[in-house]
Amino acid sequence: MREETGVAMVKGGGDEADSAPRRGRPRSIETTNAILESAYALMAATGLATTTIDAVARHSSVSKMTIYKWWPSREALLIDAFLHHAAQMLPLPPVSSGTPAARARRHAAAYAEALQGEFGKVQLAVISECISRTGSAELFYARYLQFRRDALVEMIAAGQTDGSVLAEAAPEDLYDAIYGSLFYRYVFGIAPITPAYARNLVDMVLQPKD
Structure with missing residues (x-):
């Protein structure tokens, strides 16, 4: 899921990177993190309606001018704040952490x-x-989902190549079958979503050898 739309981005895979060219003074990592963490904290505590640029500026003690300089819209800031949190909470599994199916x-x-x-x-x-x-x-796909989806699709494809994943469908379709199912069940409250269910779903879809 590549997250680039013309502003500096934080990639959601455990590694955070600014990818867009900037003018003037470079961003302060400390200030950037303060803005993103404030935006996420406000979303989680009070909801999106009250998570305005004004509120984020007050909470982070950063000027509105700085926030508007770095993010083209409120929606872009909210997505990046979510992405920043997800990078810490759900890092993409490193290659060294096991087979593609295990990861x-x-x-x-x-x-x-x-x-x-x-x-x-x-x-x-x-x-x-x-x-x-x-x-x-x-916008959510471009700034958050694409980079993560691409990385996990690549991981599934690697498993098909080394023979540890027996499913023959396109790796993009296998990814969508797993994460689309989880999100679908969550949105509509069809059934409880547990880690055990997710692991079984991965095995059912990928048909791993291990």
Whole structure:
């Protein structure tokens, strides 16, 4: 899920990086983190309606001018704040942490658990905000989902190549079957989502050898 839309971005995979060219003085990491953490804290505590640029500026003790300079819109800031939190809470599994299937199980289980707390509520609220403001969730996909999706699709493809994943469908479709199912069940409250369910879903979809 590549997160670049013309402003400095934080990639959601455990590694945080600014990718866009800047003018003037470079960003302060400390100030950037203060803004993002304040925005997420406000979303989690009071909801999106009250998480305005003014409120974030007050909470983070950073000027509105600075925030507007670094983010093109309120929606972009909210997504990046969610992304910043997700990078810490749900880092993408490193190659050294096991087979592709084992890594997929751990990540899917962590995502299922996260959905049950404030993380799930904030994610849904941010997506809803994007849809209500722009008519689609394309901005959320571009700034958050694409980079993570691409990374996990690549991981699944690696498992197909080394023979540890027996499922023959396109790795993009396998990823969507796992995470689309988890998100679908969460949004509509169809059934409880547990880490055990997520691990079993990964095994059912990927058909791993291990």
